[in-house]
Amino acid sequence: MKNNEHRDLFPGALEMMILRTLKRQPLHGYALAQYIKRTSNDLLQIEEGSLYPALQRLLKAELVKAEWGISSTNRRVRIYKPTAAGAKHLEREVSRFERMLKGITRVLARGES
Amino acid sequence: MKWFKQIFSRRRFYGDLSEEIQGHLEEKVEELVGNGMSRRGAESAARREFGNVTLMKEKSRDVWRWSFMENLLSDVRYGVRILLGNPGFSIVAILTIALGIGANTAIFSVVYAALIRPLPYSQPERLLTLTELRPKEGRASDADKQTWVSAYPDYLDWTRQCKSFQALAGFSGDGFVLHGAGEPEPLFAAQATVNFFSTLGVKPFLGRDFAAGEDIAAGPKVAILSYGSWIRRFGGDPHILGRSIQLDDKSVSIIGVLPPTFEFAPRGNAELWVPLHIEKDLVTRRSLRWMPVIGRLAEGSTQGQAQAEMNSITANLAAAYPQENGAIRAVLVPLRDRIVGQVQPLLLILFGAVGFVLLIACANVMNLFLVRTAGRRREFNIRAALGASRGRLISQLLAESLILAAAGGVLGLILAEWGTSLLIAAIPDTLLASAPFLRDAHTNLAVLAFLCVAVIFTGIAFGLAPALQISRGQECEALKEETRASAGGVRTRLRGVLVVAEIAFSLVLLIGSGLMVKSLTALLSRDPGFDTKSLLTFSVNLPPTTYPKDPDAIRFDKEFTDRLRALPGVAGVASNSVVPLTGGGASIRFVIEGQPVAKGHENECNIRDVSNNYFPVMKIPLRAGRLFDDSTDSSTVPQHVIVNEAWAKQYLHGQDPIGKRIKFTYSPKENYREIVGVVGNTADTGLDSPEESSLFLPFTQDTNSFINYVVRTAGDPKNAMGEVRASLHAVDPQLVLIQPFTMDQIIAQSPSVFLRRYPSYLIGSFAALALILAMIGLYGLVSYSVSQRTRELGIRIALGAQQKNVMRLVLGEGARLTVLGVVFGLLAALGLTQLMRSLLFGVSALDAVTFASVAVVLAVVAVIACCIPARRAMRTDPAAALRYE
Numbered sequence: 001m002k003n004n005e006h007r008d009l010f011p012g013a014l015e016m017m018i019l020r021t022l023k024r025q026p027l028h029g030y031a032l033a034q035y036i037k038r039t040s041n042d043l044l045q046i047e048e049g050s051l052y053p054a055l056q057r058l059l060k061a062e063l064v065k066a067e068w069g070i071s072s073t074n075r076r077v078r079i080y081k082p083t084a085a086g087a088k089h090l091e092r093e094v095s096r097f098e099r100m101l102k103g104i105t106r107v108l109a110r111g112e113s
Numbered sequence: 114m115k116w117f118k119q120i121f122s123r124r125r126f127y128g129d130l131s132e133e134i135q136g137h138l139e140e141k142v143e144e145l146v147g148n149g150m151s152r153r154g155a156e157s158a159a160r161r162e163f164g165n166v167t168l169m170k171e172k173s174r175d176v177w178r179w180s181f182m183e184n185l186l187s188d189v190r191y192g193v194r195i196l197l198g199n200p201g202f203s204i205v206a207i208l209t210i211a212l213g214i215g216a217n218t219a220i221f222s223v224v225y226a227a228l229i230r231p232l233p234y235s236q237p238e239r240l241l242t243l244t245e246l247r248p249k250e251g252r253a254s255d256a257d258k259q260t261w262v263s264a265y266p267d268y269l270d271w272t273r274q275c276k277s278f279q280a281l282a283g284f285s286g287d288g289f290v291l292h293g294a295g296e297p298e299p300l301f302a303a304q305a306t307v308n309f310f311s312t313l314g315v316k317p318f319l320g321r322d323f324a325a326g327e328d329i330a331a332g333p334k335v336a337i338l339s340y341g342s343w344i345r346r347f348g349g350d351p352h353i354l355g356r357s358i359q360l361d362d363k364s365v366s367i368i369g370v371l372p373p374t375f376e377f378a379p380r381g382n383a384e385l386w387v388p389l390h391i392e393k394d395l396v397t398r399r400s401l402r403w404m405p406v407i408g409r410l411a412e413g414s415t416q417g418q419a420q421a422e423m424n425s426i427t428a429n430l431a432a433a434y435p436q437e438n439g440a441i442r443a444v445l446v447p448l449r450d451r452i453v454g455q456v457q458p459l460l461l462i463l464f465g466a467v468g469f470v471l472l473i474a475c476a477n478v479m480n481l482f483l484v485r486t487a488g489r490r491r492e493f494n495i496r497a498a499l500g501a502s503r504g505r506l507i508s509q510l511l512a513e514s515l516i517l518a519a520a521g522g523v524l525g526l527i528l529a530e531w532g533t534s535l536l537i538a539a540i541p542d543t544l545l546a547s548a549p550f551l552r553d554a555h556t557n558l559a560v561l562a563f564l565c566v567a568v569i570f571t572g573i574a575f576g577l578a579p580a581l582q583i584s585r586g587q588e589c590e591a592l593k594e595e596t597r598a599s600a601g602g603v604r605t606r607l608r609g610v611l612v613v614a615e616i617a618f619s620l621v622l623l624i625g626s627g628l629m630v631k632s633l634t635a636l637l638s639r640d641p642g643f644d645t646k647s648l649l650t651f652s653v654n655l656p657p658t659t660y661p662k663d664p665d666a667i668r669f670d671k672e673f674t675d676r677l678r679a680l681p682g683v684a685g686v687a688s689n690s691v692v693p694l695t696g697g698g699a700s701i702r703f704v705i706e707g708q709p710v711a712k713g714h715e716n717e718c719n720i721r722d723v724s725n726n727y728f729p730v731m732k733i734p735l736r737a738g739r740l741f742d743d744s745t746d747s748s749t750v751p752q753h754v755i756v757n758e759a760w761a762k763q764y765l766h767g768q769d770p771i772g773k774r775i776k777f778t779y780s781p782k783e784n785y786r787e788i789v790g791v792v793g794n795t796a797d798t799g800l801d802s803p804e805e806s807s808l809f810l811p812f813t814q815d816t817n818s819f820i821n822y823v824v825r826t827a828g829d830p831k832n833a834m835g836e837v838r839a840s841l842h843a844v845d846p847q848l849v850l851i852q853p854f855t856m857d858q859i860i861a862q863s864p865s866v867f868l869r870r871y872p873s874y875l876i877g878s879f880a881a882l883a884l885i886l887a888m889i890g891l892y893g894l895v896s897y898s899v900s901q902r903t904r905e906l907g908i909r910i911a912l913g914a915q916q917k918n919v920m921r922l923v924l925g926e927g928a929r930l931t932v933l934g935v936v937f938g939l940l941a942a943l944g945l946t947q948l949m950r951s952l953l954f955g956v957s958a959l960d961a962v963t964f965a966s967v968a969v970v971l972a973v974v975a976v977i978a979c980c981i982p983a984r985r986a987m988r989t990d991p992a993a994a995l996r997y998e
Binding site: 076 | 129130132134136137139162163165166168169170172173174175176
């Protein structure tokens with residue numbers, strides 16, 4: 001019940017996905033949640049609410065910035081987009097993640113054979 | 114400054130966040146409704162997918178704040194609200210803690226002032242004391258610790274030869290009669306070698322230090338005032354320097370004022386300091402050991418090196434002067450040990466005892482806390498269900514216990530302030546003068562730091578166990594109404610352990626106070642060897658200009674005592690060079706005819722100069738032979754001595770002393786003197802002093818300018834004081850009564866009595882407090898378990914249990930805890946009372962009577978404490994008890 005954003009994900013994974021998504025296109029919270037859900041084909045168990053603490057962390061670290069705007073459905077929403085630091089952070093995190101994944105995959109593959 | 118801006122823009126952030134999340138949910142609901150779902154279904158689906166809204170909001174906010182501090186603040190706010198909502202509990206807990214912490218802080222203030230605070234000298238740890246010791250048969254080693262003397266010529270040799278010391282300085286007591294405006298007044302003073310203050314590293318506050326060449330001269334010409342006497346006697350006059358004052362028959366110029374922080378416990382009562390001014394005998398004779406010496410270690414040398422060097426110097430002196438220095442050892446002791454040595458064991462024992470009180474207080478409050486936390490189980494379960502983490506629950510409970518501890522600490526500080534002044538006020542003035550550092554016992558930063566540590570320790574001590582227990586609570590049972598609580602389980606077992614510990618601790622304190630009281634009684638009922646009732650003592654100092662020769666002193670003595678005897682309230686007057694029970698006095702070496710000894714290794718015993726009627730006036734019994742009398746023991750024929758029983762026993766081993774002859778060895782001109790009488794022993798240094806061997810000479814053959822008188826009065830000795838003073842004034846208006854006290858006052862103020870009376874009262878009060886707390890704890894536990902077992906008891910009674918069975922059931926529970934507590938307490942006391950052995954007198958640290966009687970008293974009180982809930986249990990109405998469920 002508690003700590004759900006970490007139950008299926010490692011720390012930082014959600015932030016990485018958020019940054020990747022926002023880099024593609026600035027979005028507001030709801031749209032962001034729907035996008036991540038849809039794109040992951042519902043494979044990831046993410047509570048929509050858990051996006052918000054993650055967004056606050058990114059805001060605080062100044063990796064994203066937010067501005068109030070009007071959504072396509074005509075509501076007042078806060079639209080997030082990555083900062084330059086955010087873009088750089090994303091690159092670093094993704095390459096780190098890929099290295100890690102590669103490592104894990106190798107070990108798993110060796111174990112099977 | 115980013116964090117700073119954030120704190121202020123936070124409120125807007127939180128508003129934004131709520132609006133954003135609200136928008137998110139609405140958008141979701143609209144989309145789901147658009148997909149054909151009912152509004153109600155859509156709302157709940159949106160919430161389900163979103164997760165715990167409050168928790169998410171909180172977590173989002175947590176990102177922005179310094180969450181630890183802020184959680185703490187909110188815990189504190191909530192805690193205060195909770196505690197205010199339950200004032201009865203809070204008041205009891207705060208008072209208990211305040212008593213515990215207050216008593217501890219008060220004792221700590223004294224301990225700090227005496228034992229922890231460095232002495233007010235520069236690099237005080239490098240200061241040592243030097244004393245010459247001569248092994249004396251039959252003296253307790255305790256007496257050696259008190260010895261602090263050396264011969265002036267030896268001191269000069271040490272100063273010349275010893276390289277381990279940067280400086281060596283000597284001092285001694287002194288006293289004057291201050292003449293000026295109004296009545297002449299006696300004044301306590303001290304004399305010291307001119308380098309005394311520079312050795313301590315103390316510079317005068319005003320004026321200058323003694324200069325070379327100002328000592329040893331006949332009579333002091335200059336003086337340095339203590340800060341206190343400068344203020345008290347001279348109104349803090351800034352032009353005091355250069356002013357002359359009249360001390361005895363000498364005019365003395367004031368050259369300086371000591372700093373306000375200066376104190377020197379061995380001469381704590383000195384109002385002024387003068388350069389050493391001693392007569393020729395004391396300067397030149399190596400056999401006269403009278404001067405305490407202090408030394409400052411040279412840079413880079415240690416006490417061990419200094420001791421080794423002193424040993425070799427002492428060996429050379431012994432070879433050079435076998436008669437005077439043959440058996441002499443020089444012993445180094447740190448100055449600090451000399452100064453606080455006597456109070457240290459007492460203070461540490463009191464500190465330990467009061468620490469027990471705090472532990473018991475903690476246990477008691479913890480007990481209360483456990484009960485109350487058990488009652489709040491539901492509240493905590495709900496908080497846990499709403500997402501409060503274990504850490505948050507623990508921190509909430511700890512916040513509450515720390516608030517209580519802090520409130521107790523504030524109240525305790527007030528109690529401590531008051532308690533400290535009470536502790537100091539209970540010390541007799543004469544003793545306080547020899548421990549001036551105790552006057553400085555008050556709240557300071559160190560005491561506050563101790564208080565804070567005590568508060569935190571206390572808060573955590575009684576808050577942690579309940580906190581851990583509640584947070585261990587099973588979440589699955591979270592919302593179940595808790596009914597039919599049984600008395601079993603961890604919580605009650607822990608409470609039982611606490612009560613057992615409380616009983617054990619209070620038993621230890623009770624036994625300690627029992628032993629102290631028994632020591633005090635034994636001490637006060639000890640026969641000092643003379644009649645202490647209706648006895649007045651005082652001294653008179655005869656200045657050398659008016660009374661230059663022995664016959665002058667003898668003439669004064671005769672005139673004065675004749676006048677006193679004529680007074681209606683006076684039954685007898687006598688004099689002695691040492692008043693019994695006040696300590697001090699000279700010793701002398703002697704040989705017994707027919708018992709040759711090696712040079713320098715003669716026996717040494719106390720020597721006292723007494724007036725011929727001293728023994729009858731003091732009511733000291735004559736055991737054999739005769740007393741001095743005016744016809745045969747005139748001043749011209751020094752041929753008789755009287756010894757006491759201890760002397761006869763120690764040196765003559767059962768032979769008849771009458772007719773035996775002895776000779777003093779300090780001068781080759783001495784002749785043999787005959788022992789004419791044996792008198793009973795007297796306690797010389799205090800009621801607890803061992804029986805020492807003493808020799809008595811007639812006052813007329815060994816006259817002193819400082820005479821101690823004892824006056825046996827017909828009525829209350831206090832009433833005779835005025836007449837005695839008037840008689841002295843009539844004989845010589847320049848003389849004053851020095852230290853006029855009744856023997857009862859001397860006993861009441863003596864260190865030996867103080868060292869037992871003070872801890873008797875204090876440990877006694879601590880023990881009483883501990884007993885009350887422990888009994889409240891026991892009563893509370895038994896009552897609680899009775900209330901929890903109402904149903905069980907109801908069933909038992911319904912099934913036919915007799916009242917006495919129920920009573921036995923409840924009492925049995927209390928009795929079990931009490932017996933356990935008593936057993937543990939007795940075991941702990943077996944070890945702990947050993948620590949207080951140095952304070953005990955006439956009673957063993959394992960005194961079986963004290964142990965047994967205290968255990969019985971405690972058990973009886975415990976049964977009474979359990980009887981109240983037991984009677985309630987007995988009267989349980991079975992119908993009501995069962996319906997209650």
